[in-house]
Amino acid sequence: MTFLVVETPKPALQAPAIDVAVTAEWLTEFLRDELIVRRGIERAVIGLSGGVDSAVTAFLCARALGPKNVHAIRMPYATSSPESLSDARAVVDALGTLERTIEITAAVDGYLQYEPEAGPRRRGNVMARMRMVVLFDQSAKLDALPVGTGNKTERMLGYFTWHADDTPPVNPIGDLFKTQVWALARYLGVPQALVEKAPSADLEAGQTDEADLGITYARADAILSELLLGYSDQQLIERGFAAQDVALIRKRVDATHWKRHLPTTAMLTNTAINEFYLRPVDY
Amino acid sequence: MKAARLSAAIVQTKPAKGRYAENLQTAREAFAQLAERPPDLVVFPEAAFTGYFLEGGVYDLALPAKRFADDLARTWRDACGTQSVDIVSGFYENDEGTYYNSAIYLRVEPDTERVVHVHRKMFLPTYGVFDEERFLSRGRKLGVFETGYGKVAMLICEDAWHAIVPTIAAVKGARVLIVPSASPGRGIDGEGELSSITQWRDMLRLAAAEHGVFVLYAGLTGFEGGKGMTGSSCAIDPRGVVLVQAPPAEPTIVRADLDLREIDIARASLPLIGDLDAALPDLLLDEELPLPRGSRDVPRR
Numbered sequence: 001m002t003f004l005v006v007e008t009p010k011p012a013l014q015a016p017a018i019d020v021a022v023t024a025e026w027l028t029e030f031l032r033d034e035l036i037v038r039r040g041i042e043r044a045v046i047g048l049s050g051g052v053d054s055a056v057t058a059f060l061c062a063r064a065l066g067p068k069n070v071h072a073i074r075m076p077y078a079t080s081s082p083e084s085l086s087d088a089r090a091v092v093d094a095l096g097t098l099e100r101t102i103e104i105t106a107a108v109d110g111y112l113q114y115e116p117e118a119g120p121r122r123r124g125n126v127m128a129r130m131r132m133v134v135l136f137d138q139s140a141k142l143d144a145l146p147v148g149t150g151n152k153t154e155r156m157l158g159y160f161t162w163h164a165d166d167t168p169p170v171n172p173i174g175d176l177f178k179t180q181v182w183a184l185a186r187y188l189g190v191p192q193a194l195v196e197k198a199p200s201a202d203l204e205a206g207q208t209d210e211a212d213l214g215i216t217y218a219r220a221d222a223i224l225s226e227l228l229l230g231y232s233d234q235q236l237i238e239r240g241f242a243a244q245d246v247a248l249i250r251k252r253v254d255a256t257h258w259k260r261h262l263p264t265t266a267m268l269t270n271t272a273i274n275e276f277y278l279r280p281v282d283y
Numbered sequence: 284m285k286a287a288r289l290s291a292a293i294v295q296t297k298p299a300k301g302r303y304a305e306n307l308q309t310a311r312e313a314f315a316q317l318a319e320r321p322p323d324l325v326v327f328p329e330a331a332f333t334g335y336f337l338e339g340g341v342y343d344l345a346l347p348a349k350r351f352a353d354d355l356a357r358t359w360r361d362a363c364g365t366q367s368v369d370i371v372s373g374f375y376e377n378d379e380g381t382y383y384n385s386a387i388y389l390r391v392e393p394d395t396e397r398v399v400h401v402h403r404k405m406f407l408p409t410y411g412v413f414d415e416e417r418f419l420s421r422g423r424k425l426g427v428f429e430t431g432y433g434k435v436a437m438l439i440c441e442d443a444w445h446a447i448v449p450t451i452a453a454v455k456g457a458r459v460l461i462v463p464s465a466s467p468g469r470g471i472d473g474e475g476e477l478s479s480i481t482q483w484r485d486m487l488r489l490a491a492a493e494h495g496v497f498v499l500y501a502g503l504t505g506f507e508g509g510k511g512m513t514g515s516s517c518a519i520d521p522r523g524v525v526l527v528q529a530p531p532a533e534p535t536i537v538r539a540d541l542d543l544r545e546i547d548i549a550r551a552s553l554p555l556i557g558d559l560d561a562a563l564p565d566l567l568l569d570e571e572l573p574l575p576r577g578s579r580d581v582p583r584r
Binding site for chain 1: 294295309312313316518526527528529530533534535536537538539540541542544547548551552
């Protein structure tokens with residue numbers, strides 16, 4: 001007799017698929033609870049970059065609050081690509097949100113004129129922080145809450161400007177890997193061009209995230225999803241990931257824990273805030 | 284140092300009813316198929332070398348564990364030479380005139396073999412189509428024993444249906460549950476398979492996920508007098524994910540390559556077994572429960 005043979009399949013090596021309908025519904029409820037129930041704020045203000053993360057956030061906010069309660073702010077710098085502006089426009093057109101374009105060039109250059117030697121990284125950070133200055137001021141003006149747009153991949157890799165992109169008090173997509181954000185974007189009806197274009201921080205001409213990171217989002221998400229479960233580097237390699245990719249991701253994650261925390265405060269008393277004096281965020 | 288990986292092969296057999304020698308020959312053919320890439324562990328289903336429904340035929344076919352171990356070891360060596368292996372199989376056991384539905388855990392070395400453990404089925408189904416306790420005695424203890432890859436427990440068929448049995452196995456330290464089974468299929472109101480197959484898998488998945496253990500389920504296949512055994516042998520990881528599953532009605536070898544470090548990862552994110560370890564005495568000493576055997580005042584119900 002010859003027996004049929006079946007085997008354990010090789011690991012899928014991709015970030016877990018998500019149920020996009022359930023995710024969209026859950027995040028819509030989250031936004032209503034955070035803004036309306038908890039804070040009594042009916043409106044959101046979002047920095048709309050022309051990328052998929054802020055587009056998904058805008059779509060979710062429009063679902064949760066209604067499009068006329070969503071202020072989409074475009075904040076281009078002189079070197080921002082025209083495509084980013086037009087892609088942001090496509091989101092506004094698709095949703096019917098309120099919108100405004102506020103150039104940050106003069107404000108950024110107003111400072112950088114005193115720092116002419118600043119390289120691309122510093123200039124990018126100044127732009128990112130200036131956008132938060134604008135967003136929070138618009139928030140005060142419009143009585144609207146800033147809503148964050150950082151995804152889990154960039155948060156885990158530290159691929160963001162600290163106290164800039166991560167600043168808004170509420171973020172619906174921060175626990176979704178980039179590839180999962182793409183899946184959610186397709187479900188929500190985000191314009192196709194935004195979903196398909198190469199993600200970019202758009203701080204320099206021709207910049208792409210994947211070139212900056214040295215790995216594709218598909219591979220990064222697959223490794224991150226298993227690394228976060230507790231797999232060792234050796235196990236990840238045994239499961240089929242390339243050793244250099246595992247090393248790259250591990251190094252980035254380990255080097256950026258601080259970026260996912262509030263500033264470190266010296267503890268001096270037994271009433272130290274968040275050490276002894278502990279209250280939940282919604283208390 | 285315990286092995287971090289376990290290569291298991293579940294041999295889903297379709298035994299010829301009552302023809303022990305012929306079934307050994309079939310096992311030899313399965314072993315020969317494994318010889319090129321020998322596994323660490325081979326698992327056969329319940330009653331794999333005789334068929335399950337034997338009624339009084341049990342008394343003709345039951346064997347002392349030592350004799351069954353000798354036959355298994357010889358058959359393995361015939362096919363795979365000096366390769367070492369662990370073998371689990373269900374069999375009807377004759378222990379000096381007391382008969383059990385048992386599972387053997389056998390270690391086969393190049394020149395010697397050792398019976399690591401014999402588990403005697405504790406829950407003998409005797410209702411509806413089942414008639415075990417008319418012919419067999421009940422096992423009295425759930426053994427958890429050491430192997431080269433950590434602690435293991437064997438649960439035979441209905442043993443695994445009582446949630447407290449895998450629970451106790453896990454609390455006693457088992458990291459892998461091996462479940463030899465013979466399940467006559469029934470239920471045609473399911474989705475894409477007999478509903479008894481779904482029920483089995485759901486239950487095993489829950490046990491695996493609750494306790495953070497691997498489960499190796501070996502199901503007998505083939506019809507016995509109109510009752511079709513449902514095969515569907517499978518390996519389930521400590522999060523309750525079915526890694527691989529055989530079809531119901533075909534003799535199949537399920538090769539499961541298990542990373543045992545997954546147990547620690549699963550338990551880190553869901554430490555239920557540690558919680559249970561602490562709370563179990565309180566649960567079991569509840570005065571409303573039947574008291575342990577030997578206590579003076581066993582409550583009547």
